[in-house]
Amino acid sequence: MFSILRSMFLVFIHLFRKKVTLQYPEEKPVLPARWRGRIILTRDPDGGERCVACYLCAAACPVDCIALQAAESADGRRYPEFFRINFSRCIFCGYCEEACPTYAIQLIPDFEMSEYDRRNLVYEKEHLLVDGEGKYKGFNFYKVAGLAITGKGKGEGENEEPPVDVKSLLP
């Protein structure tokens, strides 16, 4: 008897607490940047595709919902020929983002992706690739990698000596 009265009292005093419920969708919630929602593929500061199709996100994904195919463009950059995420399987764990060595794949605070038809939850590269850097600004993988691409030859990356002259015997 006492416990029932106590519970009713506790519920009653909650009426005077500050409301946390939002009138969604009229009112939008403010989510922290690290919130794990919709996945995007970003670009590096020069506007080039960041994803180098290394397959690490696909390997990290516990539900195996990322599929892609690597290709190489004429300028030497690696990129995904196609990149598909099946969001009807994704559990938004963020492992893909954690695995990505280029900051290409990122989870953003957007959860509004409900669909009536599951098939619409299959996102291809054109649905994933955005025109910005996302959360991680300034990183450009090719600047730190040893691979040469058009505009960045051997030895022109960060912290690199010019290429060795193999004909020289000087110390």
Place this chain on the structure above:
Amino acid sequence: MAIIYIENKPYQAPEGKNLLNACLSLGFNIPYFCWHPALGSVGACRQCAVKKYRDESDTRGQIVMSCMEQVAGGLRISIDDPEVREFRASIIEWLMANHPHDCPVCDEGGECHLQDMTVMAGHAYRRYRFKKRTYANQELGPFINHEMNRCIQCYRCVRFYRDYAGGRDLEVFSAHDHVYFGRHDHGTLESEFSGNLAEVCPTGVFTDKTLKKHYTRKWDLQSAASVCVHCGLGCNTLVAERYGSVRRILSRYNGAVNGYFLCDRGRFGYEFLSSAKRIRRAAKRNSASGAMEPADKKIILRSIKEIIAGGRVIGIGSPRASVESNFALRRLVGPDNFYSGMSAAEEELTALSIRIMKSGCASFPSLRETEKADAVFVLGEDVTNTAPMLALALRQSVKNRAAASLKKNRIPEWDNGSLCVIKDEEPGPLFVASLLPTRLDDAATRIFRGSPTQIARLGQAVAHAVNENLPAVSGLEQAVAKLAEEIARELTEASAPLVVSGAGCLSGPVMEAAANIAAALAAVNPRAGLFLALPESNSFGLGLLSGKPLDQAFQRAEKGEVRAAIILENDLYRRSEKKRVDRFREQCRHVIVLDFIDTATAAKAEIILPTAPFAEADGTLVNNEGRGQRFYRVMDPEEDCRPGWRMLAEIMEYAGIGDAGQWTTIDDIIAGLCAEEPELQGMREIAPPAEFRIYGQRVPRQPHRYSGRTAMKAHEDIHEHKPALDFDSPLTFSMEGFRSGPPPSLIPFYWSAGWNSVHALNKFQAEIGGPLRGGDPGIRMVGSSHKNFEYFKPAPVTPTPGGREYLLVPYFRIFGSEELSVLSPSIAGRIPGNLLLMNESDAKRIGAGNGSLVRVAVADAGASLAVKIDPGIPEGVAGYPAGMPGVEFMNLPAWGAITEGG
């Protein structure tokens, strides 16, 4: 065996072996780079350090390189001692100081020995804050990609390429911390074994360029065990698939066949699987328009039933089709109507080699055992171009003399540094008798060049010199007689002499002479061996099915006894003169072709049924040494394609022939085959039956990290499909199943905890470099338990025709002469062009020079070719590019006329 102590615990290890090998064989993990089981030790990288103690009371110990230490009784070592661990960690840290930040874009990533060893040695964070050294790359041709920044200077590449494979155009340049591994300049790597660099190099410097075109990580590849279809040696391969296409071939270790390596034809030939020439749909010729039109398989099966009901049907098999497919065809048409589809010469030589092997005239070493020979005589075979991996094995055999003298000086055989110092000073005897210059000439002690008759005569003279009771060869030139004496002497003195011959010069007397020499040697030395190469992947297996040569089918058609012909995976235009094949086609009312590539024969068929090539079919191939080996499909066949035997079983079922309706799996066919051919009982033992399970589980074709399962097909259908079922083998198209230690014939890929690279193989071998755990796969189908060999009589010398006749002899090229691999774009880039090889004076005589067009004519055929002058070619002889794309068939060797002008 000796007792050694590791961390104070006793273990058994083979005495004299190197310690690194012994420890790895015992299951310990020691990081290493410069050591390779096939290349031996040089002690260059300093990564494999362990601590060695004098005796029980020694507590300080000394750091030694395990790869340079010999196993001896009472040896005490520690792998886990903190000091030596720290030593190894600092070595890898140095090696990594200049390593680029490339893993995500490196094709080695995920299967990289350097990654594995870095983790194993415990180097996690980069402390080096200075600038990194960089290099420029080279363009090395269609097979190999070069990314020199990733090099850790282990020297394995040059040691493999130069010391092991005999290549000359890869070298180490420059000095100190600037050493560079590459060619003197950009350009295609010349060695026929360059593809192995991708597996030998522990980093991503040398990688497979064909894989790069459709790059996939190892963890995403669905793989299966297979057998190379591009020559008769039957090297074992691992075929890997993703998204419905084959992505690459790796060597599958077989301690009795190919060991660690593959030739470039075998590694890069796979691209034919996606060539535009593939047939994937059943088709029928429209009788009105004469055009081939895709048709429903049911309709086609009905027409075939009618054709078969009409009677007078013959079947033409193929040496590139599996034993099962050929047998199914034989059952369909009946043994009397079954023709092997080989040319008369091929058929005769295959039968001869089987007969020789059955006679037990000598020992018949496996391909790998030929490496151990210490005197070799090659008769009439350009092994590099007809049986490439044999050339690699023979290149090892010439080092055995140097190895023996090392042994005399108590230096272990695995001490590769010492071996390389003296190997050129004391090369082992290798005699090459051939029609034309060969790629092995540089390693040969003496070279003899002559016609098939001359080679056979030399062979008989050698046999006589080994055993005086054999008939002497009369009228031999003095120089040749002296050479025969020398060869005989070297072979007799050797402890494991080897005679190599084969179908390479299309001459029976040459093979007979080889058998005579081997038999004469074997009479006094049981280790004397004979190795006979055969042209195609299943020549031997087809020979065992006792079909009749193609010519007899033609003769039957000539008599009007053939109404319909069913041709299985065979392009008759490669086996007989165009005129005769055309005529045969006209004489047959119906021609049904079953094939997976669109050949000249298929182009004239009435009905085409697509079969499945090796990657999409299961079957058995019998290699030149009579070893039956199973290959497994890596993916299910697409569209109308079915394995040849299944397609034929469907026809039989539809047409109501025999008990074929009960042939649902490959095991049923093998059972049927064993019932008809008691000699081939071994077929049952080659691989486990389809019901085989390990703890109730199948063996998965996909690695445990296979990704994308729920997304790969999501764009087509959001519902995930059940994986395809496999009724023919214990393998499954899934990542679920039993993955530790399947039987060796089933191993779909090598992977082990902490070992992601090809070196995971270590964990699958009973002893590293030795047989696989559970025995090397494959079963030799022909036994030679008792000897019933009769020496062959020397063939009579045929008189040479007078006049302006030349002896036209065939020459083969590793890139060009094989039907399937030439459809691979990477290999197509290496085909030398269709050239008639001539001696300079002969060319002058007909007024031709390099590149000028000439007309070649023999009895039944003729062709126009460009001339290439080759100083190594004897006068009066011309080399004809047999089997190269666009080159017409000629029955060679033959006398023919060469005239100027096309």
